[in-house]
Amino acid sequence: MKKSTKTLCSCIALALLVGFLLYMETLKTTQGMAVSILQKGAIFSIAAVSMNLLNGFTGLFSLGQAGFMAIGAYVTAIFTIPTEKIVAVYYMNGVSEGIMSIKRALSFLPEPVLVLLALIAGGLVAAGFAALVGIPVLRLKSDYLAIATLGFSEIIRALISSPQMDKITNGSYGLKNIPGFGGENGLGCLLVPFGIAALCIVIMVLLIRSSYGRAFKAIAEDEVAAEAMGINLAHHKEMAFVISSFFTAVAGGLLAMYMRSIEAKTFQVILTYDILLIVVIGGIGSVTGSVIGAFLVTASKEWWLRFFDTPLKIGNFQVPLLRTGFRMVIFSLLLMAVVLFWRRGLMGNREFNWDDIPRFGRWVKRKFTKTPATEGGERNG
Amino acid sequence: MSLTTFLQHCLTGISLGGAYALIAIGYTMVYGILRLINFAHGDIFMMAGYFMVFAVSSMPWPIAIVVVIVGTIILGVAIERAAYKPLRSSPRMSIMISAIGMSYFLQNLATYLFSALPRAYPEIPLLKRIFQIGDLSASLVTFVTPVLTVLLVIVLMSIINHTKAGMAMRAVSKDFETSQLMGIKINNVISMTFVIGSALAAVGSILYFTDRMSVTPFSGALPGLKCFVAAVLGGIGSIPGAVVGGFLIGICETFLVALGYSTFSDAFTFLLLIVMLLLRPTGLFGEKITDKV
Numbered sequence: 001m002k003k004s005t006k007t008l009c010s011c012i013a014l015a016l017l018v019g020f021l022l023y024m025e026t027l028k029t030t031q032g033m034a035v036s037i038l039q040k041g042a043i044f045s046i047a048a049v050s051m052n053l054l055n056g057f058t059g060l061f062s063l064g065q066a067g068f069m070a071i072g073a074y075v076t077a078i079f080t081i082p083t084e085k086i087v088a089v090y091y092m093n094g095v096s097e098g099i100m101s102i103k104r105a106l107s108f109l110p111e112p113v114l115v116l117l118a119l120i121a122g123g124l125v126a127a128g129f130a131a132l133v134g135i136p137v138l139r140l141k142s143d144y145l146a147i148a149t150l151g152f153s154e155i156i157r158a159l160i161s162s163p164q165m166d167k168i169t170n171g172s173y174g175l176k177n178i179p180g181f182g183g184e185n186g187l188g189c190l191l192v193p194f195g196i197a198a199l200c201i202v203i204m205v206l207l208i209r210s211s212y213g214r215a216f217k218a219i220a221e222d223e224v225a226a227e228a229m230g231i232n233l234a235h236h237k238e239m240a241f242v243i244s245s246f247f248t249a250v251a252g253g254l255l256a257m258y259m260r261s262i263e264a265k266t267f268q269v270i271l272t273y274d275i276l277l278i279v280v281i282g283g284i285g286s287v288t289g290s291v292i293g294a295f296l297v298t299a300s301k302e303w304w305l306r307f308f309d310t311p312l313k314i315g316n317f318q319v320p321l322l323r324t325g326f327r328m329v330i331f332s333l334l335l336m337a338v339v340l341f342w343r344r345g346l347m348g349n350r351e352f353n354w355d356d357i358p359r360f361g362r363w364v365k366r367k368f369t370k371t372p373a374t375e376g377g378e379r380n381g
Numbered sequence: 382m383s384l385t386t387f388l389q390h391c392l393t394g395i396s397l398g399g400a401y402a403l404i405a406i407g408y409t410m411v412y413g414i415l416r417l418i419n420f421a422h423g424d425i426f427m428m429a430g431y432f433m434v435f436a437v438s439s440m441p442w443p444i445a446i447v448v449v450i451v452g453t454i455i456l457g458v459a460i461e462r463a464a465y466k467p468l469r470s471s472p473r474m475s476i477m478i479s480a481i482g483m484s485y486f487l488q489n490l491a492t493y494l495f496s497a498l499p500r501a502y503p504e505i506p507l508l509k510r511i512f513q514i515g516d517l518s519a520s521l522v523t524f525v526t527p528v529l530t531v532l533l534v535i536v537l538m539s540i541i542n543h544t545k546a547g548m549a550m551r552a553v554s555k556d557f558e559t560s561q562l563m564g565i566k567i568n569n570v571i572s573m574t575f576v577i578g579s580a581l582a583a584v585g586s587i588l589y590f591t592d593r594m595s596v597t598p599f600s601g602a603l604p605g606l607k608c609f610v611a612a613v614l615g616g617i618g619s620i621p622g623a624v625v626g627g628f629l630i631g632i633c634e635t636f637l638v639a640l641g642y643s644t645f646s647d648a649f650t651f652l653l654l655i656v657m658l659l660l661r662p663t664g665l666f667g668e669k670i671t672d673k674v
Contacts, residue, residue: 277482336486
């Protein structure tokens with residue numbers, strides 16, 4: 001396929017996507033499930049791509065995502081909860097003076113600007129934490145790094161729910177009344193998360209394609225060789241860690257807006273595992289894989305596999321096994337199957353390319369006609 | 382804090398530490414041989430708790446304990462065969478992801494089979510009998526746990542140091558490939574490790590849950606991670622190290638809770654881990670490993 005054709009295809013696909021999202025926004029009341037899955041998919045695609053940036057492209061196996069998402073979520077929530085409602089949220093312990101003065105100082109901003117500012121602030125706080133933690137922790141190798149970052153995310157969770165932080169994080173009561181996406185009439189409820197997700201992912205892709213990104217890949221390939229080629233290991237690892245944490249926290253902030261109310265329990269290790277599953281299913285080292293994985297996993301978990309959870313009767317025959325919880329068993333079995341037998345995931349370490357579609361078509365044709373394909377034109381790009 | 386309460390907390394801490402130590406041994410042995418954090422180990426421990434709940438309801442408790450240990454061993458070895466064996470030659474990250482997936486699967490399976498509500502753990506009357514020494518009072522399980530732990534460790538150490546199977550284990554943990562060339566059947570050795578680890582996890586789970594009174598599908602995750610920390614603290618791959626680490630974490634945790642910092646008790650464990658990894662990455666008893674290119 002020619003390059004201009006590909007650009008045209010991309011533009012058409014983008015226009016179709018925006019059109020589809022706008023159409024879905026008008027159906028918000030009737031298609032609530034689909035809309036909320038699309039929102040969640042967009043949020044998790046940021047988290048998955050930023051985890052992939054760290055785990056896939058830089059080869060640093062970090063399991064601290066839930067902690068950074070918690071930081072992003074809490075900062076965003078504190079910034080965006082309407083000032084008139086905040087006292088009611090903190091009814092048990094009162095609000096700290098610091099938060100009130102920040103909120104008063106920012107009260108002149110219109111809401112969309114405030115939301116953006118909140119997300120960026122959440123990202124920056126998380127990046128600051130990551131920079132501090134990264135200095136000692138990134139000296140560790142593979143599984144030690146994994147367990148140390150996992151431990152760090154548990155420390156954050158304990159700090160958030162501790163009584164000493166009551167006036168800031170509302171302790172174990174959590175935060176409520178966080179404004180959701182879009183206005184009263186549902187306008188922008190999809191375009192906002194998708195727009196932010198697209199922006200974040202584009203920035204990360206640009207980073208991966210830059211010289212820094214190549215350095216990250218070199219580190220993932222072989223640390224010793226990368227160092228011998230003049231790559232400053234500590235500097236680049238720290239950079240990947242901080243940037244990944246920033247975007248993870250942005251995803252956390254969006255998650256807070258999606259859920260409308262958060263508590264420390266939302267950000268348990270299981271959340272990190274969920275993101276890891278998306279990355280693994282999409283393919284470690286593939287950005288498009290992570291994005292596709294995010295939507296696929298969210299949709300199948302919340303929607304397509306739902307029927308496993310409801311008891312079913314065909315005639316007089318009670319279908320065995322179907323009851324609450326079976327969906328997650330099937331889901332984890334699918335994951336294990338991917339890990340064991342289909343280790344490359346959906347995309348392996350390749351990216352989506354428009355050439356894949358005719359190639360996929362030929363592959364399907366070969367499969368179903370059972371005769372070896374004779375046209376044999378694999379190279380027409 | 383008066384001396385009596387101090388001693389009382391010491392007792393509780395040592396008892397908790399004993400259970401942790403037994404689980405930590407499972408981590409340290411698997412890591413020593415496969416270089417894998419067996420994330421599913423905490424969930425094997427949780428499953429052992431459920432096995433006990435069902436075993437006691439249908440048979441007398443001494444038989445039930447044996448059944449639970451055998452059941453847990455079968456589960457542990459089955460997990461190794463299904464999830465870790467096919468990935469033996471693949472990169473470490475995929476085995477670790479497989480272990481995480483297995484832990485995820487066990488938690489979901491337990492939620493499906495036994496529901497997420499906490500289930501009462503059966504009381505073994507003998508273990509629950511209250512003993513009184515001076516002002517201190519504690520149930521028998523508190524005294525049994527550390528003694529049993531030390532006893533089991535002594536048995537385990539003599540197996541490892543004085544039998545042929547133990548020698549094979551030491552050889553495999555020293556150098557995986559060379560020991561294969563020397564005619565050691567790697568798969569048998571690895572299965573053996575999982576047998577020992579799971580059996581100790583089953584004993585640990587009986588001691589741990591008898592004190593806690595209830596099991597949920599998620600009650601294995603956090604103790605599991607803490608026990609891994611204990612293993613790292615003592616020096617991964619070293620069995621006495623894991624035991625010392627387990628007791629240390631158990632005692633520290635109990636005192637933090639006693640002093641009113643219960644929200645920080647989990648965080649403290651991980652802080653300890655990070656500090657330890659920075660100051661002395663090989664742990665208290667670990668051997669120094671040099672990086673090979």
